[in-house]
Amino acid sequence: MTAVQKTAARSAESPRRALLDASLDLIEAEGLEGFSMREVARRAGVSHQAPYHHFPDRESILAAIVAEGFERLRADSLAAVEGESDPACRYHALGRAYVKFALSNPAHFKLMFRSELVREDKHEEAKACAQSAFDVLVGIVDDVAITRTGERDPALIFASWSMVHGLATLMLEGKLDKHFGASMDSRLAGADSVLKVLERVVKP
């Protein structure tokens, strides 16, 4: 089954959906630099201009992909904490899910944080999805802070986000390979050890 057939089978419904799926395939296969409107069209089996019927420009198709990314991240985060009831465990599970999401969808994750490629003030849907994903994080961090000290700790929210985001980013860029290796398992193990450092702040 070719890539084109695969894409076609998965998204026979609407041409817009087919273009988005072709874009996702392309982006994970060739990376962000390999993305082009013309290659998307080629993979979707249409002319180079067809995508412009469904998206006004390149940035808009990328914005739609970003929105999907934040939706998936939100879903993954919720799924990861679902089984846990202890706030500290939920906190750890969330951090791990964030890193795992990034490692599993490297190009997609990078795109979600490239403001030159997708300016969120021009794309409300992407912005809203990003906010929803962020809200999940806020809830979980607040829980752990309130359980521990009885009050919210706004700085802890941004510290936590910065930590997991930096960790994911550095791993994706290969900056930590020398220390943690490049496989999914070894990287996740490394992430666990790093996340535990910040957890010292929220544990007795």
Add this chain to the structure above:
Amino acid sequence: MTAVQKTAARSAESPRRALLDASLDLIEAEGLEGFSMREVARRAGVSHQAPYHHFPDRESILAAIVAEGFERLRADSLAAVEGESDPACRYHALGRAYVKFALSNPAHFKLMFRSELVREDKHEEAKACAQSAFDVLVGIVDDVAITRTGERDPALIFASWSMVHGLATLMLEGKLDKHFGASMDSRLAGADSVLKVLERVVKP
């Protein structure tokens, strides 16, 4: 004085230097997406092919810029901790310097961590400069850990790097503007408050 003249005046010495300076001007003025070999040539006042006489390809000129970036980051880091003698103060000063460097040289900083644009295994100089900058961080984090517990704490190194790097990245991408504002001062104040969270780990 035009941009071309400015570049020429600053780097009359060597054409290679002039090209690098033109690239830096361009990159900070137009961002990473605005960088092109032809525009660099235009700014340096030479033909579109001249840069290829000094750099084999686009990636190589970017690699040279990356190397300079890590050198500057290293120098800034050393300068920031120079006055301090208390390990905890040095630790905080380093984190602040990292964020300040990123905020002061946004496009340059982003480029330093874009492995698709510059693959470090192909560019030894960039790799070595990155390592030197990293070594400064290792020394300062080790100091604070040893002072506190008597032994090194490798996970703290990566936790610290992840935190400052994530913070810098999220700020550069505008993801924290809603909470910290977009000015240099308000962002640095926000960074201070976030960095203090991790410092709870290394303080009594």
Add this chain to the structure above:
DNA sequence: GGGCGACCCTAGACACTGTCAAGCCAAAGA
């Protein structure tokens, strides 16, 4: 039935990009 608009698509052009190939010219070394 005939007209009409919405939807989906194509074809051709434009200016831009990175890079290859070929060659020009002055200074320097043998």
Add this chain to the structure above:
DNA sequence: TCTTTGGCTTGACAGTGTCTAGGGTCGCCC
């Protein structure tokens, strides 16, 4: 004096995002 080297130019090529201008096929309403 001849040759090499360093620094540059011009011209081409295929690729890009996007503009303009059109074609075809539905379902719907008169």
